[in-house]
Amino acid sequence: MHPSQCHIILPPAYLPPVAYYVAKSYASHADVDYDMPFNKRAKEVHRCTITDANGIIRLTIPIEKPQSATQALWSDIIISGHNRWWEIHLTALKSAYGRTPFFEYYLDDFLPFYNSDVVGEPLVDYLRRMDRMLTRLLGVDTVRRLRSVEPDSAGTLPVVDLRRQPIATERSMPYYQQRTAGRTFVGGLSAVDLLFNLGPESPLILAATPFTL
Numbered sequence: 001m002h003p004s005q006c007h008i009i010l011p012p013a014y015l016p017p018v019a020y021y022v023a024k025s026y027a028s029h030a031d032v033d034y035d036m037p038f039n040k041r042a043k044e045v046h047r048c049t050i051t052d053a054n055g056i057i058r059l060t061i062p063i064e065k066p067q068s069a070t071q072a073l074w075s076d077i078i079i080s081g082h083n084r085w086w087e088i089h090l091t092a093l094k095s096a097y098g099r100t101p102f103f104e105y106y107l108d109d110f111l112p113f114y115n116s117d118v119v120g121e122p123l124v125d126y127l128r129r130m131d132r133m134l135t136r137l138l139g140v141d142t143v144r145r146l147r148s149v150e151p152d153s154a155g156t157l158p159v160v161d162l163r164r165q166p167i168a169t170e171r172s173m174p175y176y177q178q179r180t181a182g183r184t185f186v187g188g189l190s191a192v193d194l195l196f197n198l199g200p201e202s203p204l205i206l207a208a209t210p211f212t213l
Contacts (some may be wrong), residue, residue, distance in 0.1 A: 008026075032128070037067060038066060101178070143203045
């Protein structure tokens, strides 16, 4: 089954990899399940991967411990203010991408996510807002229209559940990365790596990257 002939359900994720948005752009309809059962081992929900001149960096949003780890949903989880993490994340993004062609162009879109106001916010509300922004900036809907993929308003398409099936994050069409220019392409990174390096050309990479189920 070609993914454009289905309705994909994805897990929530913090600055998820390029493949996450490839999946969203290929499906006729894509939903994110923000009410999944909480799993403390599912670090990818609140952790992302970027790279700078020194190598891979993993940034994690600290969360408050739920009253019951066995009964909680991700929608019950609250963002912690531990170690002023938003300053660490923003500094890391600036260090990794400050000299990329489009970092300054998009910086204002990201700044509201990196301040003390987000402390105490439900994690899924934060992730939902960020995903909405990235979906727009990466041109996911534009890629869908280029493929003539129409939303499934009748709910008749088969459902492909990727909530517990890892997306092959390393499978990304190679693109220009300023930090690795002339060296080996680094795959599996957050989609911000694509956005800051290619900007408005990001939809071309999403469209050119194959996605199979």
